[in-house]
Amino acid sequence: MQHDAVSPLRPIDPVYKFEGTANIWDDWRKLATLVKHLAARNLAMRYRGSALGFLWSMLNPMLLMAVYTFVFQFVFQARVPGIPYSAFFLTGVLAWNFVSGGAMSAAVSLLDGKALINKSAFPRVALPISAVAASAVNYLMTLPILITFNFLFGITPTRYFLLFPFAFVLLFLTALAIGLLLAALIPLYRDLQHLVEVLFVSWFLLTPVLYPMEQVTQNLKGGLSFLYAMNPMVGLINLVHGAFFGQPVSERIFAISLAGVLALLGLGSWVFNRMSAQVAEG
Amino acid sequence: MTDHADAVLRLEDVWRRYRRWQRRPASLKEAVVRALKRDSWTYEDFWALRGISFEMRRGETLGFCGANGSGKSTLLKVIANILPMTYGRITVKGKMATLLELGTGFLPDLTGRENIALNGAIMGLTDRDVARKLDSIIDFADLGDFIDSPVRTYSAGMFMRLGFAIAVHVDADIVLIDEILAVGDAEFQDKCAARLQAMQKAGTALLIVSHSLSLLENLCSRVIWLDHGRVAAEGRPADVVQQYHPAAVHITA
Numbered sequence: 001m002q003h004d005a006v007s008p009l010r011p012i013d014p015v016y017k018f019e020g021t022a023n024i025w026d027d028w029r030k031l032a033t034l035v036k037h038l039a040a041r042n043l044a045m046r047y048r049g050s051a052l053g054f055l056w057s058m059l060n061p062m063l064l065m066a067v068y069t070f071v072f073q074f075v076f077q078a079r080v081p082g083i084p085y086s087a088f089f090l091t092g093v094l095a096w097n098f099v100s101g102g103a104m105s106a107a108v109s110l111l112d113g114k115a116l117i118n119k120s121a122f123p124r125v126a127l128p129i130s131a132v133a134a135s136a137v138n139y140l141m142t143l144p145i146l147i148t149f150n151f152l153f154g155i156t157p158t159r160y161f162l163l164f165p166f167a168f169v170l171l172f173l174t175a176l177a178i179g180l181l182l183a184a185l186i187p188l189y190r191d192l193q194h195l196v197e198v199l200f201v202s203w204f205l206l207t208p209v210l211y212p213m214e215q216v217t218q219n220l221k222g223g224l225s226f227l228y229a230m231n232p233m234v235g236l237i238n239l240v241h242g243a244f245f246g247q248p249v250s251e252r253i254f255a256i257s258l259a260g261v262l263a264l265l266g267l268g269s270w271v272f273n274r275m276s277a278q279v280a281e282g
Numbered sequence: 283m284t285d286h287a288d289a290v291l292r293l294e295d296v297w298r299r300y301r302r303w304q305r306r307p308a309s310l311k312e313a314v315v316r317a318l319k320r321d322s323w324t325y326e327d328f329w330a331l332r333g334i335s336f337e338m339r340r341g342e343t344l345g346f347c348g349a350n351g352s353g354k355s356t357l358l359k360v361i362a363n364i365l366p367m368t369y370g371r372i373t374v375k376g377k378m379a380t381l382l383e384l385g386t387g388f389l390p391d392l393t394g395r396e397n398i399a400l401n402g403a404i405m406g407l408t409d410r411d412v413a414r415k416l417d418s419i420i421d422f423a424d425l426g427d428f429i430d431s432p433v434r435t436y437s438a439g440m441f442m443r444l445g446f447a448i449a450v451h452v453d454a455d456i457v458l459i460d461e462i463l464a465v466g467d468a469e470f471q472d473k474c475a476a477r478l479q480a481m482q483k484a485g486t487a488l489l490i491v492s493h494s495l496s497l498l499e500n501l502c503s504r505v506i507w508l509d510h511g512r513v514a515a516e517g518r519p520a521d522v523v524q525q526y527h528p529a530a531v532h533i534t535a
Contacts, residue, residue, distance in 0.1 A: 008333060011369040012295050019375045026406065033403040041392065119386035121364055121378075122404050189310040280366050281301050 031123055038113070038130035042105070043137060058142050061097060065090045072210065080212045083245050087153045092209035094142055095167075095240045099175040099233065100200050102135030106179025107186050107196065117279075124276060128183045132175045136168075150244060158246035167239040174232050174261050180268035184275035207233040212241075217253065229253045232260035289375065290456055290487045291338040291361065296370030298331040298353075298360055330356040331367070332511040338456075343478075343488040345502035345519060347495070347526050353511040354491045358382060358458045361489070376455025376487075379405050384441045384462055390434035394425060394444055397433055401445070405452045415451045422473075423447035438465045450477055457481065460491045475501070495523050 046057075065086055072078040073085040080088045106128035110117065113127045147157065186192050206228070208216065213234060217225050229235060235250075235257020242249035303325045330353045338344050346354050359365040361372060362380045387401045398419055402412040420429055423443045428436065436444070442465045449457060463474055478488060478501060492498055498505050498519050505522040507515040515522045 007329075008295060008297055008369055011297065012371050014367045014369055015371045016363055016367070017371065017373045019373060029408065030403060030406055033409060034400075037400050037403060041389070041396075045391075113389070115385070115389055116387060116404075118364065119383055120380065120401075120404050121362055122387065185310075189308070189313060191309040191311060195310065277366070281299075 031126055034126040035130045035133055038126060039133040042130060042134035057138055058145055061090060061093050064093060068210065084153045087150050087155055090149060091146060091241060091244050092237050094139060094146055095171055095237055096204060096207060096209050098135055098139035099171055102132040102175035103178040103182060105131035105135055107182030110183050110187050128179045129176065132172060132179050135175065136172055155245060160246045161243050163239060164243040167236060167243055170236050170261055173265055174236060177264035177268040180272040184272040206231055208237050213238045226256060229256040230260050232257045232264060288339045289337045290340050292373040294335050294371040296331055296334040296360065296372060297329065297368050298356055299368045300328045300330055302326045330511050331360065334513060336506065338487050340487060341482060341485045343482055343490065343502045345498040345505040346491045346508055347498060347505060347523065348508035352508045354508050355460055358460050358491060362458055377406060378456045378458065379449045379452040379454035380458045381445050381449045381462065382460045384438055388433050391432050393432055394429040398448055401448050407452060419447045419451050439467060442466050443470055446474060456487045458489045461493065463492065464494055495527065498523060
């Protein structure tokens with residue numbers, strides 16, 4: 001029989017058509033169910049065997065806070081106008097940990113979930129999404145403690161706290177955007193993981209967690225200030241501070257950072273889809 | 283043509299290519315160096331499916347036989363939309379459940395019970411569906427205490443039992459089964475055959491890949507012989523099997 005021909009004479013562009021009663025919601029509902037299961041699994045593994053497990057995830061930031069407060073507030077004599085340094089730092093660093101932790105967890109999610117990919121009708125995007133979702137749940141659980149802590153330092157929530165849900169969604173999207181980008185690249189280039197860890201440290205320093213944003217933007221000229229604000233975490237952390245402390249939020253900086261978030265999300269999604277298509281090809 | 287209206291699955295001139303890029307860089311450093319040196323990218327194409335066309339109706343059982351590497355598994359994955367096709371048109375009418383490689387859709391560290399929910403979700407069941415059917419699935423799989431052990435401790439047969447149990451509870455219109463029925467023990471194979479026959483009567487379309495010539499002859503109304511990605515023969519099971527494996531000895535009970 002003929003099996004030496006290698007291409008069709010009249011190729012039909014690939015079309016997979018589904019006729020029937022199923023609707024678009026089925027796919028989304030399936031994705032949501034899978035994300036829920038995987039995120040629950042992720043959290044269960046993190047807190048395996050410890051009843052107050054998530055309190056341990058507060059321990060690290062609080063230790064950092066104690067050390068940094070000593071170094072910056074007493075040694076460097078840094079001051080954040082109107083806010084105790086410890087409260088300022090803790091609020092920022094928890095939001096930062098959400099994004100960096102979520103992104104890193106999403107980055108390795110395709111490696112951890114290798115058993116599911118390409119062998120069943122499993123939407124692989126569920127893996128990075130669930131990793132960021134797990135990080136989000138973790139962050140939300142630490143909030144009551146943060147609010148209590150701030151309260152002890154004399155900070156009470158103002159109506160600006162209504163900004164927080166908005167900030168939370170944007171933090172989630174930022175973590176997802178970076179997570180998708182890394183998740184697509186890390187299985188292909190393993191050495192990227194180490195590079196990323198180093199970059200995250202630098203990124204942390206370029207984000208106003210250790211210092212108030214005004215200290216940078218007031219001393220930088222227009223162009224550099226714009227560059228600084230292109231780091232989406234700058235505007236977002238500033239928004240988080242505004243939500244918790246009632247401080248004014250720079251709309252200009254926020255707009256630049258928001259554009260950065262959306263651009264990152266577009267880039268991350270595109271790279272992830274390209275990678276998925278390539279892996280499926282061969 | 284009234285035939286088309288009954289079709290639950292239709293493939294038209296489906297081709298699938300695996301493109302292997304040679305010497306893919308393994309590290310970012312290597313990729314950058316290669317880009318700077320302007321090395322050329324070469325690739326090799328392997329056509330796993332060449333011009334596959336067929337149709338299936340409600341309640342039909344279609345069998346596939348062929349040598350290892352002839353494209354049977356690729357075909358099922360393309361039909362299930364797990365892998366994309368390169369050219370062609372596939373039309374599906376109804377819900378699909380798949381039973382492909384052993385242990386697909388299972389996370390090794392989760393228990394059998396937890397994996398039922400996960401695997402069910404992958405096949406489109408909601409949590410409520412899974413909760414409703416959980417006891418029936420566990421009962422069918424009949425794994426005893428192992429249902430609560432992590433699936434990395436499972437043998438091939440246990441994977442198959444669990445996978446099959448889940449797949450038959452999905453209430454699918456089309457079920458794809460790839461080469462794994464032979465892994466179960468004799469008792470479970472009987473249970474599978476009985477269940478498959480019940481599904482056939484209920485109108486479920488079955489697509490079975492098997493090396494077991496007796497299974498193909500007993501369960502299938504039609505068999506396709508796949509050779510190097512092409513449909514080499516299609517027709518009654520006994521005839522096609524004879525063409526595929528002329529030396530086959532038929533054991534009649």
